[in-house]
Amino acid sequence: MGPSAPDRPAPSPWILRFAPLVAADAGCVLDLACGSGRHGRLFLANGTPTLFLDRDLSGVEDLRGAAGAELLRADIENGPWPLAGRHFDAIVVTNYLWRPLFTQIIAALQPGGLLLYETFMRGNERFSKPASPDFLLVENELFERCRDAFDIVAFEQGEDSAPKPAMRQRICAIKR
Template sequence: MAGAGPDADDPSPWVARWLPEAAAMAGRGRLLDFACGRGRHTRLASECGYAALALDRDPACLALNQLPGVEARTTDLEAGAWEWGAERFAVIVITRYLFRPRLDLLLARLADGGCLIYETFAQGHGRYGRPSRPAHLLAADELFAAARRAALRVCAFEQGMLEAPRPAVIQRMVAWRSTRPQRLR
């Protein structure tokens, strides 16, 4: 995937870049790593001192329960009702995953002052590999539009072609939920 380091277990450079910023702005409330896979971002969050909820359908994610502050669960991310109550998260990390029927619900789970860090594949990626079905590829500006619908403040948005470590077409975004003016540096 675009954004992965040389090793598939390395955190995405996009997430690694923005997670410390999220800690500075949103604090260290609980982080949700949605569709966490083997937990490359959950591990990074744990190292940064976050308490984290890691969700994936693959039972391999349960190994993440050994990390300090991590609760990992296996679940079908796409079927049935939302089963995580009304909890709101200080940070939500989503990479390499898109399921549009859950997108607005996920964005609504972001706490006031919270940060969304999202990176996934976009239209045009199919020529380089999987995923290639339109249901799994973002349309131009789609992530930005979803953030605006959810009244999030977008502070970073990119879409286009990455050459390394493998060619990929992606969209990635960092957005905040805040009723206060954004702090500038």
């Protein structure tokens, strides 16, 4: 059983800010590396079908069988991309970075689809994990990876104090 609501981390203010850009009649949202599903649950609560993907689904098991929820267990770092041929109206990724997936993530978004991505960047090693450069974006990396295929709605990077001090990078972008 997944964590109860009081034990579940609060949704990111960045995701909350831009979630309304997902159309009310959106076909499906992907919560990639979903963890407890704190972001996918926002869309599901608004009636948007949501696919929760992670290698460990224990944080979202309470959603199994819920209307509009699809749970997919997959090790996307060591196995094949499990979503070949599927397309989403929005993809949400937070606190996760596996650079080899950027091409698949971009390809999985419908034209007009929304990418909401927020994760750690270089400099975070001063505060906590992750500290390895393999899991920290370099300056402007999300912007550079998105600029050719997306219209950038908003981009931020730098030190952030909430929910705890960290170096983060965030982007909200619409696929052309």
